[in-house]
Amino acid sequence: MFSASKHPIDAGGKLVYGLTPASRLLVGSTLNLSPLLNLMLGTIYVSSFFDLGRWFQHEMPDPTLFKMTHGREIWDLTDHDASFSKLFDNALAADSSFIMDIMVNKCSDIFQGISSLVDVDGGIGSAAQAIIKAFPHVQCSVLDLSHVVASAPIGTKVKYIAVGSA
Numbered sequence: 449m450f451s452a453s454k455h456p457i458d459a460g461g462k463l464v465y466g467l468t469p470a471s472r473l474l475v476g477s478t479l480n481l482s483p484l485l486n487l488m489l490g491t492i493y494v495s496s497f498f499d500l501g502r503w504f505q506h507e508m509p510d511p512t513l514f515k516m517t518h519g520r521e522i523w524d525l526t527d528h529d530a531s532f533s534k535l536f537d538n539a540l541a542a543d544s545s546f547i548m549d550i551m552v553n554k555c556s557d558i559f560q561g562i563s564s565l566v567d568v569d570g571g572i573g574s575a576a577q578a579i580i581k582a583f584p585h586v587q588c589s590v591l592d593l594s595h596v597v598a599s600a601p602i603g604t605k606v607k608y609i610a611v612g613s614a
């Protein structure tokens with residue numbers, strides 16, 4: 449995760465540690481993917497993978513690996529466990545911010561001619577916020593569960609549509 453190189457001036461050859469292209473993605477206030485890793489490497493997610501062998505012996509598609517381990521689907525857990533819900537929402541928001549930065553900068557053509565859009569299941573609205581920032585003329589709405597919408601940032605131009613829990 450870190451680079452180590454000899455200090456160029458220090459004759460004693462002290463090691464200097466630095467960020468690599470990968471670890472650079474885990475620091476800073478923008479495009480920081482550490483919330484995604486917090487979810488993926490957290491106990492709740494990782495524990496599912498210990499059941500992978502048992503899950504492969506089941507008739508597909510049900511239950512999901514997550515449900516086999518935890519006895520309920522991930523959406524049920526986010527509905528009832530506020531701290532997991534926060535972990536989950538922040539992880540996906542970090543992922544969306546990262547991807548959307550590439551989308552609006554490298555694939556801006558796809559937004560041409562669009563005046564409004566709805567991000568269905570758009571979480572706390574990271575994708576919509578990135579689109580509005582790059583293309584202020586596009587009216588963006590986000591539809592998600594009411595407890596997710598309740599934790600979305602306020603004071604943005606994104607319109608939120610809350611729907612009942614699953």
Ligand SMILES: C[S@@+](CC[C@H](N)C(=O)[O-])C[C@H]1O[C@@H](n2cnc3c(N)ncnc32)[C@H](O)[C@@H]1O
Nearest residue numbers: 523540541544569570571572574592593596614
């Ligand atoms: C894979 S996540 C999408 C995350 C989103 N793209 C973002 O950037 O954060 C799926 C979303 O679907 C929402 N969801 C789950 N069940 C739903 C339902 N029955 N109706 C509406 N939204 C639902 C979850 O709350 C979650 O935010």
